[in-house]
Amino acid sequence: MMKLIYTLADHSDDVNYCALSSSCLATCSMDKTIRLYSLNNFSELSYSPLRGHTYAVHCCCFSSSGNILASCSTDGTTVLWDTQNGQRLAVLEQPSDSPVRVCQFSPDSTYLVSGAADGTVVLWNVESLRLYRSGSVKDGSLVACAFAPNGNFFVTGSSCGDLTIWDDKMRCLYNEKAHDLGVTCCDFSSLPVSDGEQGSRYFRMASCGQDNQIKLWLFSFADYLGAELKYKCTLSGHSAPVLACAFSYDGQMLVSGSVDKSVIIHETKTGNILHTLTRHTRYVTTCAFAPDALLLATGSMDKTVSIWQFDQDQHFAGSGLEDKPKMSVENWSEEEVSAWLCAQGLKDLVECFKTNNIDGKELLSLTKESLTSDLKIDGYSYEKEAMENWISKKRRSSPMTNLPLQSLVLTPNRTLKMAISRWLETQQKYNETT
Structure with a gap:
């Protein structure tokens, strides 16, 4: 069973993204701001909202320690913030000045990826705050990004429907046409799995798109062979484009949000639908699990963020x-x-x-x-x-x-x-x- 425990309604425009650390929730919006809340009681932190972007903020993410928050915007910048006091640490300007649509830290926060509307992707060195490598996809805007748990590879998704694998030297290793009408989001599960057919080891990856589909993939890699995606299955349930997907911290659940205004939680192993949530009144644009708790945040064009809590016993009873x-x-x-x-x-x-x-x-x-x-x-x-x-x-x-x-x-x-x-x-x- 799932219970709605809090609704946040502080943004004055569409909520584009939400992210959770072990102690904070961050949300960003078309209203140009980022807001931070304590997970203890969901009160807004004293230095929130964070202001500095001059246009809509599309994405935000925490470093592995939770001490740094990155946000990116139509203004062509990715900004790093100190989550202890809200101070701006750095402004990273996309070399092409194109609107930045997505940003993600590597698992150890050594690097930060920023992807832009013109297809450029930049790998930043977080310690030096300098551009480390850059590249670009052939067609479309970059709208999705996720690092593999080992930190040596990351995947980007484009508005043309391609998933592209890059290594940490920004070499393009693999490209897959995944969603006919465009990718909208992708995410990795943090734990490795076995493919029963061949006995090989993989990481699960999920992608979703404008084609109303959520696809599960098996991501394999080797230093001498590169990396590849193997299609596993398609999850059903949504009747309109799927805008967001995310794995739970233990990899046993996958949540998705859609233009159909619903949030669906699947059991990863079987693909079964565990919960369907219909709280939001407009498109669901983002969803995220807490990194170490049975807590879920969903955001929408209705300007709100909903906080959901799982019944722990029921979760484990059907979790595999x-x-x-x-x-x-x-x-x-x-x-x-x-x-x-x-x-x-x-x-x-x-x-x-x-x-x-x-x-x-x-x-x-x-x-x-x-x-x-x-x-x-x-x-x-x-x-x-x-x-x-x-x-x-x-x-x-x-x-x-x-x-x-x-x-x-x-x-x-x-x-x-x-x-x-x-x-x-x-x-x-x-x-x-x-």
């Missing part, structure tokens, strides 16, 4: 977790463990896990003691300022254990907590059903 997720994790390869780490915002641990040959079976057996003794991960959290001061004095060991630091990259504790919470929740449900 009874199919023993522990066993599927046990079969993960080292590459799939690395992809999972990247999807959780823990990319700096990948090299350590690879060096120690951590596959799915090893991952399940890890304990705090083995993290400390074998992988040299001390398991402690520190205040950011104190740790930065420690490192600035050229200390290269843990303050608590005196073990050598494998990396000087600081990972926000919020990200680590989120990953651990997801993991424990999955294993708890597995234990309850066995």
